[in-house]
Amino acid sequence: MSQATFKDATLMVVGGAGFVGSNLVLKLLEQNPAKVIIVDNLLSSDQSNVVDDPRVDFRYGSITDDQILNNLPDTLDYVWHLSCFHGNQSSIADPLADHENNTFTTLKLFEHLKKTKGLKKVVYAAAGCAVAEKTFDDASATYEDAPVSLYHDSPYSISKIIGELYGNYYWRQHDLPFVKCRFQNVYGPREMLGAGSWRGTVHTVWRNVTPTFIWKSLNHEALPLDNGGNASRDFIFVEDMARGLMAAALKGEPGEIYNLASGVETTIRDLAEMINEITGNPTPVDLKPARDWDRSGKRFGATEKSKEKLGFEAQVGVREGLEKTIAWTKENRDHIDGLMKQHAYFMKQAQAK
Template identity: 30%
Template sequence: MRVLVTGGAGFIGSNFVRAVLGGRYPGFEPDELVVLDKFTYAGNRANLAPVAEDERLRVVRGDICDPAIVKQEMPGTDLVVHFAAESHVDRSIAGAAEFVQTNVVGTQTLLQGALEAEVGRFVHVSTDEVYGSIDEGSWPEDHPLAPNSPYAASKASSDLIARAFHITHGMHVSITRCSNNYGPYQYPEKVIPLFVTNLMDGHQVPLYGDGLNVRDWLHVDDHCAGIQLVARHGRPGEVYNIGGGTELTNRDLTTRLLEITGRDESAIRPVADRKAHDRRYSVDITKISAELGYRPQVGVEQGLRDTVAWYRDNRSWWEPLKAG
């Protein structure tokens, strides 16, 4: 089996690559795994260092928006797992063009290449942010899309393109929508690694608004386990929510990180709320649990402690990123 992983040097993609090549998913063991990554600021070869010597791994520097590189790498592929995306909401508010280009045009370019190469399966990795905000309950997969940020809108657009390739061409395309990820190797612009590294260095952490926005936290190991279940057994044309089952307000999350790092409330610096800041996300994971046997394994208390420990022990990884 030949697997092509886009964005495989990023946070979630590299975790998936390390897990697959590390034998974490028995029966899901490719003969060749190709990482296609543009190596923007969030793509890092150091993320693949633990498996760099695996003879099954081949790393290709290239842009998913480039039809030539996609056409070059797609033939002979059995499975595409598409992680590559611009994903930071604040950056999308400052400028949306790159998000539309990468997330929409890039996804279309990959799907067209996969269609022409007759790829067997295509998993498109998306986000719960495409649903918008929900006051009560949890979103099922058929909930109408109502994205509120340019990032979320670009991902919703890519979801619809992926669905259209299934409907129009009969491609075996599945879509996953995850809640907020955390864990090792996450770029330190995201809230947990930003807060953890600031707190460890004696700095304050910026808390948006009243801090009562709610997110469902999903450890990256559980997310990747869910993706491999969809890659192996997901039905074509279907969407699968992948969640962690632990909802926290941003203030609750911050309090937990303060406790783990030994800091107190004086380390919190209130800042003006973000534009169009969704109040609450919550995905219903009944479908993937019932159909594919998905169960999150990493509890948030231990997951956060392990994540803090990883950043404490891996300054050489994150300090250059923050300095740059």
């Protein structure tokens, strides 16, 4: 029996111009689908990430837009819902925008998809941080059946849990073939500092820790280590994440949840030192106090279930992934610098208030 693939399938990636989404689209195209529909409003992504391929159908706008929803094909084979209001600190600055672009997008999409014909799987990007134990002591792996707290550090985390709840409802009530994938800390090429529209905070530019550290390190700046850098995360290379999302679509059971993780715990200080070593940054790290909103401490994801049920394992180690990401950043340095500069005026205005 031949292995299932996406050959000749009609696919949709909501958020397909984003960092993870565009890498997923590239991997999907390798399997020769009939069409890949990308829906993205470029709120936190860049037009250059839209893959240039005749099989790609890019539709600019939010998935909450009724015109976009009504113009989708009556039949879809697979859907990945990756769009969100990126990320924790932006959601703290503007909870209403997070609701509009995180929670409401999920509800509108699932309400539409419940009547879509031929749908084999809907894969939802959930967040490992939303269920991880809040600890600065030694961490243990977070499993898929970890308890869900009613107390969260950010509206982003809340929205991600609500998305899981909505998906569970539409699966049980309307047989939506819904699969949840809990992300860990994804990093890699195509994540651009400053991509998208101004979202009201400096975090429009400064995003996840890895691209921020790489940029500062390439510019011989001090890498800021909150709480001395003793927090830890599970870093997973974006191409591994794309493979995991594809495996979840082909092999995931509706109603189930899977960690997409490396299973390796890396402290933020170790990450900083590795990046500085690869780039040759001579500037010492900058030790800072803990962020007042962040109680997530140390965490990493359990990998047993995704390995057993999906046949998925991360293949790219942290050092190899960082080397690839740093090389990509160097190649795209001018473009990233331009994206960052376009927000300079707004950042100055915000800081002056």
